[in-house]
Amino acid sequence: MEHKSVTIPQDFSLSSGRRMFLRQSGLTLGTAALASLSDPATSSVHAESGKHRLTHHTPRAKRIIYLFQSGAPSQLDLFDPKPGLQTLRNTELPDSIRRGQRLTGMTSKQDRFPIAPSMFRFRPRGRSGMQISDLLPQTARIADDLCLIRSMHTTAINHDPAITFFQTGAQLAGRPSVGAWLSYGLGSQNRDLPAFVAMVSGSGGQPLYDRLWGSGFLPTRYQGVKFRSVGDPVLFLSNPPGVSAAVRRRMLDDLARLNQLKYDRVADPEITTRIAQYELAARMQTSVPELTDVSDEPEHIFRLYGDDARKPGTFAANCLLARRLAERDVRFIQLFHRGWDQHTNLPTGIAKQCRDTDQASAALVQDLKQRGLLDDTIVVWGGEFGRTVYCQGRLTADDYGRDHHPRCFSLWLTGGGIRGGMTYGVTDEFGYNIAEDPVHVHDLHATLLHCLGIDHRKLTFKFQGRRYRLTDVHGTLIRDILA
């Protein structure tokens, strides 16, 4: 049969030597992504005419922007109103609610567990009447786009294990992050940028770790690339001082020729891969600065995101970059904003955090929407767990603190495939336990993967003799929140 030459998708996932060889042989190749997804024995992969490949079903979204709020925002002060608690102020949390469940070592030895009702006012927002507190006036304005989950719960009770759990599906180090799974599963849609970008903002607060965007046991190529706000956006991106573009170009050409000579002698396909990677590196030297240079953004965009968007390294600036990355089809854009760990002085601390994040979070959603990008982008906003209804430390008229609370907390998401204007899940009258529709982190992961066309049970990688998945042996798709 006659061979018809076709383009190889994801060509950089292959060694170009291999690629050349295969092209010569008239082969069509899939991607890492594709292959990894489609355990061919089981997957019901089907061809689809569109950009999406290698998915188990028709995807509703192509990318995720995850606005991770590190330190754990208080759901009781932002998203989950408990007006009944006002009269129970400074009374003991009933044992019938606490049920002897474990507490962190920070408060487990407290002699009292006095209830600290929120100081902040909640109001119904939008047509849906979603209850959001006055701390988030801008988020309130996009309520009808949001799916607010009030019944999130997690396994871990401390920051490091809990953040690691959210990003990798396991408390301990060693597993791939969500973005790594996606770039392994779906590959990149972009020629000059990584499939998975991470950015951080907020100083102080809980530390972050490379593993949160790491590839775990997946090959390191799937790890997220951290974009930095100081120095080179990508490490070692700039030429050394004094090396002009012309000298560098000539060096690269000479290098390619020398490497080609080597290939001609030893025929190692790795060499042609390396030649290609140097070319990609050179393209990145243009594409990344172009991406991170926001001077071409019009004034109204800065008004939308707020003045902070002009300051590199702020949450607002990162949100704006997130939109630019989404426009360039980067698959997984992971933001981390630090500083939500309000064990004490919560009212002051949370208000500051909200000032830093509220406008830009809402602006990102609106901006994506007006560009039509929200149809195939999912935006997620939330932290690693919630906070206790009882007070940690001093409870005074205008001050209180809250400890870690993994048993219920709130998180919102919006965009491709997600039902807007919806509040999902109910907590008890103390905001301590889930009353209806629990959503575990694994369930959220399963649902996010689903929206990208992946059956979370089928995206696997064999390591140490076992097929691992992001959701381990858990995870239930939350169909009710799908549009």
Place this chain on the structure above:
Amino acid sequence: MLAGFGVFAENMGPAAANAGPAWGCRKSRLVSGILRNVIGAGADTSDSVRGDGAAIGIVRSGIMLWTRLMGGDVMRSARPASMLLSLGSVFWTYCAAGVCFADDLPAVVEFNRDIRPILSDTCYQCHGPDSTQRKAELRLDLQKHLYDVRDNQRLVLPRRPEDSLLWQRVTSRDPDERMPPADSDRRLKPRDLALIRKWIAQGAVWQPHWSFVPPRAVRVPRAAAPLRIRNPIDAFVLQRLTASGLGPSPVASRHTLIRRVTLDLTGLPPTPEEVDRFLADPAPNAYEKVVDRLLRSPRYGEKMAVHWLDAARYADTSGYQNDGPRSMWRWRDWVIEAFNANMSFDQFTIEQIAGDMLPGATMSQSLATGFNRNHRGNAEGGIVPEEFAVEYVIDRVETTAGVWLGLTMGCARCHEHKFDPISQREFYQFYSYFNNVPESGRAIKEGNSPPFIKVPTNAQQQRLNVLRGDLLRSQQAYADRQDALQRSLQQWESAAGVDAETDWTVDDGLTVYLPGDHRVEHGPPVEASADADRQTTAGAAPKNQTPADVDPLVTDIHWAGGKVDCVPGKLGDAYEFTGQQHLELGDAAHFGYFDQFSISLWVRPTASRQGTLVSRMEPIDRGAGYNVHLRDGHIQLNLVKRWLDDSLRVETVDRLLPDRWQHVLVTYDGSRVAAGIRIYLNGSAQRLHVNLDAINQTFTSDEPLRLATGNSRFSGRIDELRIYDRTLSADEALLIATPQNIAKILAIRQPRRTAGQRHKLREFFEHTHAGDDVARLRSRIIAQHRALAAYDESVPTAMVMRERKTPRQTHILIRGQYDQPGEPVASGLPDVLPGLPVGAPNNRLGLARWLVMHGNPLTARVIVNRVWQMYFGVGIVETAEDFGSQGTPPSHPQLLDWLAVELMRTGWDLKALHKLIVMSGTYRQSSATNPSLVERDPDNRLLARGPRIRLSAEEIRDQALAVAGLLIEQLGGPSVRPYQPEGLWQEIASDKEYNQSTGRGLYRRSVYTYWKRTVAPPVMMNFDAAGRETCTVRRSTTNTPLQALTLLNDVTFVEAARGLAQRMLAAGGRHPRDRIQKAFALAIGRPARPAELQILLAGYQNYLRAFRAAPDNAQRLIRFGASLPDQRLNPAELAACISVASLILNLDEAVTKE
């Protein structure tokens, strides 16, 4: 129904053209491994074509790629083969042991190699070792069950597949009958079915799992081509090659060989002189001489250590949350020294697992056990320590089992192992060996967590010996004078006429002194002007001389909450507090948790016996800081960062009496543990009750020093507050609590004097009346004591294993959860493995000896496999971490066994093993290949060519430093901090800044690079170094644009290029050609070929023109890096040479072991 085999879904239209590159590229053989699908290539669309029970992709062009359908297992490889697949007929490539080279099934199907992997992967989930998941009470991992009768039919009836129930069930057309069930995520591929069928047809011979059967001495095959055999390795390799219709490659050139073997044995390139010497050596054993020289080099130990550090998850930080520093570099140096000394691997094992338990264990043997303390440690506030204590033990089990046994034992943590015969009970029996360490699940935030030991280096030990000797000699001299001193004391006493006021007390280290004899005139400062005329309140000089540089007398003092009265005190006046007021003493006694201090005062509490005596603490309930506090008369020291989980509180068992003067002394030795606290009442050490013992961050406070408040107010009197910046001794406690002055003591008849009085008198006498030489001797002893203590403080510690005195009972943890203990279990080994050696104790030491006893089927194989992997990139068993049934079978099982037996036969001689491999003809082959061989054996599993592998991260950096002449070859020492982009730690980790090394620290070998687990060194990580959070025995090798950017732009490599450039100019002669040859020889180890030279020369001229035209650019480039450029060189020439040198360092050949 075998759905989706070879299914491919991709529209190859315009959308696909949009698809860009994935980020970077894994090493191509792995990348190709990802492409496990047969590609069905329709002209426009791909689709799946389903035959009878099998879907088969069609490849119209005639080549298909596939791997065993391992469901996302990218570690497998692509197997191109020239096959045309057509609908309805099933052809397949032949893969065995990861090698694809024949068009058919093996002539003889072997259970271990061919069948068990299929059954394991497809069936064991439900029909394997895990009893809880087992269906139909059927096990396919046991011989007995496999040939059993089920439903009146033999499951496997040898030679008769059609009559075997197994065959019927896996091929049934009835979806309800068909195995694996439709709703499982496993399918059998056509080739799997064919193998099963052929295996049954050939007689269905069972084999026990290969790795659980001890390796036997294998007869070395007689090779067809004996001339190609240099040692037995080659006989095994050649046998397999011949059987595959392939032959070996010619021997590599001498240039290639010496670079290959030098990199492999030392991690550094050969120098041009070493190359030349080898090239010129006509001796038949020239190569062997090189090998022997390299094995003797101290660089050998550094190179070997890198792999071991990966396995041991060694790092310089604790790995969770704030990821504070720890000190384990002495253990790292132990490893390097052990490799260099060629410690036998059995000893190496025993010492690391249980060196502390060896009879008469040396410091070095205890240090070795740091191996199992290298796991991460969680110091996060609020964790449940019990939860992490369990994780540490599990980490030890997983790491030890992975490193020595090649078993994935961790799978049996929550349930029985799905694939290997390890039950959950057996997991916890093994766990029990490691569950007896006196440790807390809450790690120390900054520094080592107990148990740890001091581990001076040899030089430090010598220095300590000298200091101890000096001190001992002085102490002896002092002791020798005691009789004489006693006599002169008595003479002096009988003649003494001391002033009635003369007193004496401890003044060494006094930093705060408040006599209590003066009224406090000032209240709280209201406004700035009020401050201006605040005066010194205490007029009298201290009663003794003070350290020259510190005036301990408190001058910055005011009352708060009301005036404080001066009333008669213990010595002169005292302050009286009524529970309303307190004193503020300014910014004094500013201590943190690493500081030593002592607080001494006289106190006369009221009946309530409540309140804070001294504090630097937020004056609120549950404030942070430190205080000395009374609770119902019990004296407390509180050191608090955060109540209640980050604080330390001890309290006396006995109580102060009300309305009576008593002396209180509290001392803290900076050790951060309750055991470092003493409380003395009237000079005698008190029994203490430890309330809290978990201070993990410093308790330093900005609050002023306060008297009589802290977190609650005190009522009563306080006199003579003295605070010292050191830990007072028990003798001093006695002295300081003696109120009588010298005249008063003298007035007491000798036999009636208390010990404190005698001690005080003696000290007074020796200080003031015993003569200059005694005074000198005393001050010498103090000075020597301090010098020794200070030096001892600088001696590093390392965390080690230790056994608790009372063994901890281990329980099975239900679902692996720390708070769900089940049945108790004793230490023990999995049944499938042999028992402990005769006479070995059933403890960690017994386990250590068991690991390396000759009957252990795994350890020797696992170790030789990992050594093999170092040379050839892939082990004989590809899954170096898994020798269980899910692992890949060995490509050369007999060779593996022969090497394992050989290792044991030589007394576990590692250098002999390394020499054996590098002396083999197999290793010495040329690594050049050709497309057909690449196609045939992309992973080089058959070894028809030598290894060609990208260098490791460490080798790439070390080589650059070496060829630049920058490398500092210094063995061991604390970790160093080479170049790292600014702010990298700060932006994500904590407020800790990376203090980059200066000078030599920038140019040490990478094995000494400071390893922060949560923000690992980016240059290392970009080249696939292991993250060191968990045990890694196999790194991935990728090929990414970030690597290109690093090599081209990072200051490390640009500065190295300058070093290389300067060597070109200094030693390369006048002509650019010679200079380029010089650089090439240094970096690549061979002369550039004419075509290469031509490109480099033309490039050089081009760069030179560019830099001449832009002198500023030249200046900027040559000044990049911490070292200074050679001023004598022409900047433009140097810059052009840097560009050439950088180009050479970026060559594929430069970063590749050929």
